[in-house]
């Protein structure tokens with residue numbers, strides 16, 4: 001393998017599954033493994049076969065179907081674990097036993113209750129045993145980052161001498177900081193005499209939010225395998241996130257000239273699959289795969305992105321498998337983005353109409369947390385259809401079970417503001433009576449329909465009103481977060497259309 005190629009070892013199915021609540025069934029594990037293979041992951045750690053019959057079967061099933069990635073299983077320095085693991089990975093075209101034991105003073109003394117010499121012996125025995133069963137053996141020094149250096153060198157040398165071809169130095173509890181961790185890797189490269197016979201690997205946990213930084217620092221110091229998980233899933237605060245490592249290496253190849261075999265366009269799909277299967281929702285502001293990672297809401301940013309996406313995007317959304325960056329329309333958006341959004345939605349408004357629509361859009365944003373495309377369509381449709389004869393100004397309604405329901409409505413009719421208060425059989429009836437009081441007409445209400453455009457209690461209501469006069473029908477629609485305001489707007493729009501129709505069909509004046 002070329003010198004600067006970094007091996008990606010994904011442990012979503014093993015360490016990822018150790019996240020409380022993230023258990024996956026066999027079928028789900030196979031689906032994820034196939035996705036990882038398709039993505040170009042070099043090694044898939046499929047589980048810990050001794051842990052349960054289900055874990056064994058899942059590793060075994062993954063080993064049967066995955067062809068291109070190497071399939072690893074985890075085993076303690078225990079004969080039964082190693083034999084079970086060998087059996088589980090046997091069907092794989094490329095297999096690996098990953099055996100481990102703790103090497104830090106704390107873990108040896110309290111957890112294993114073993115003397116250091118006994119640990120060294122266990123390393124020799126377990127790696128030798130594994131090598132008798134499979135060609136490819138990885139050995140991990142659990143809690144390696146808190147291990148005394150001389151002892152760690154001795155353990156690593158023993159594991160390599162026994163046949164391990166990958167030596168993993170985990171930061172099991174996410175305690176390391178980048179410079180120190182890089183120095184640890186450099187120390188091993190400088191001091192372990194047979195280190196050239198193995199690939200150094202890192203496995204970082206995210207307890208201090210440093211898992212990715214530590215992994216990258218270790219690679220710069222000479223490590224050539226990174227263990228990681230999709231979405232950073234894993235024990236406690238998780239493991240280093242695969243997508244962050246891969247995209248950091250790709251995006252900052254100038255500073256970190258290393259390559260991986262990952263097809264980055266498959267990242268989003270893999271992230272979604274893992275999230276769906278585990279029920280672990282990805283936080284919106286998560287790097288690379290969060291819903292907001294390529295979304296822009298601020299007007300200044302949106303303007304920049306529209307002019308040249310590189311102004312605010314250091315990688316393209318397409319490079320991680322997203323079709324395009326999204327300009328999220330909200331209260332911080334500006335006219336450039338609003339015009340662009342309307343264009344995408346099929347609306348080309350003149351400057352005046354755009355300014356009016358933009359003002360109403362901003363008002364809507366003040367009232368509503370999420371503004372969806374449907375909200376904007378409803379708003380612009382309403383705006384485009386509004387004519388000048390009658391304009392809605394304000395509405396106050398008294399509603400509820402006690403009655404009588406009343407509406408106080410203000411309209412501008414041919415430039416004149418006027419006001420009416422009417423009672424009715426319900427607030428909608430009262431509102432429509434007020435319109436009729438201000439602008440008397442004979443048109444009959446044929447249809448009144450309310451439709452919630454978007455989900456949630458802050459949804460835009462879109463109201464449709466159909467009026468009929470002398471056999472002619474017109475339809476008006478109005479949208480607002482307040483259903484009654486939307487109703488008044490819809491009625492007014494229909495009336496305006498009716499007036500336009502009347503004008504068009506009126507007999508032409510007889511010229512003198």
Ligand SMILES: CC(=O)SCCNC(=O)CCNC(=O)[C@H](O)C(C)(C)COP(=O)(O)OP(=O)(O)OC[C@H]1O[C@@H](n2cnc3c(N)ncnc32)[C@H](O)[C@@H]1OP(=O)(O)O
Nearest residue numbers: 018048050051052076077078100101102111112142172235
């Ligand atoms: C850092 C990591 O992620 S390590 C992997 C952690 N993952 C898991 O533990 C998930 C799967 N684990 C399991 O299903 C169970 O713990 C099993 C099947 C492995 C073992 O179960 P049990 O036999 O009931 O033991 P239990 O889990 O209670 O305790 C672990 C034992 O293994 C020993 N042990 C721990 N690590 C190792 C090791 N690498 N090599 C040898 N022995 C070890 C412990 O000292 C303890 O031994 P003891 O019983 O003599 O005190």
Ligand SMILES: CC(C)C(=O)C(=O)O
Nearest residue numbers: 100140142143170172
């Ligand atoms: C088993 C090892 C590699 C591990 O998961 C850790 O040390 O975090």
Ligand SMILES: [Mg+2]
Nearest residue numbers: 015172203235
């Ligand atoms: Mg771990």
